[in-house]
Amino acid sequence: QVQLVESGGGLVQAGGSLRLSCAASGLIFSGNTVAWYRQAPGKQREWVAIATSGGRTVYTDSVKGRFTITRDGGKNMVYLQMNSLKPEDTAAYYCKCVVRGVDYWGQGTQVTVSS
Numbered sequence: 001q002v003q004l005v006e007s008g009g010g011l012v013q014a015g016g017s018l019r020l021s022c023a024a025s026g027l028i029f030s031g032n033t034v035a036w037y038r039q040a041p042g043k044q045r046e047w048v049a050i051a052t053s054g055g056r057t058v059y060t061d062s063v064k065g066r067f068t069i070t071r072d073g074g075k076n077m078v079y080l081q082m083n084s085l086k087p088e089d090t091a092a093y094y095c096k097c098v099v100r101g102v103d104y105w106g107q108g109t110q111v112t113v114s115s
Contacts, residue, residue: 002026002099003024004024004096004097004105005106006108007023008021008109009112012111012112014085014086014114018082019080020080020095020109022036022095024076024077024078027097027104028076031053032099033098034050035047035069035098036048036049036095037093038094039094043091047060048060048063048067049063049080051078062088067080078097087113089111091111092109092111093110094107
């Protein structure tokens with residue numbers, strides 16, 4: 001059974017930092033595309049950062065230079081380092097892993113940035 005579990009969310013002031021973590025059971029992150037998405041209240045879920053199976057990383061424009069996606073193969077973890085946080089970054093953040101064309105999602109972790 002595949003399970004992704006995010007952690008690390010919380011309340012932070014604007015300009016602060018958080019590191020989100022995503023732990024997996026039942027699948028291996030290495031060699032698969034992983035991504036972080038977010039969904040703010042009343043808005044559609046949007047992708048934030050992607051680390052492809054080939055090792056490329058891509059970021060949505062609004063987080064470029066502030067967020068970094070990494071993975072630790074030894075620990076089977078994926079991280080999202082978020083710096084210089086802004087109130088508009090407030091959302092529930094979700095981890096996703098694509099394995100042979102199937103999307104696996106975590107349950108999300110809430111990030112709230114106060115102004």
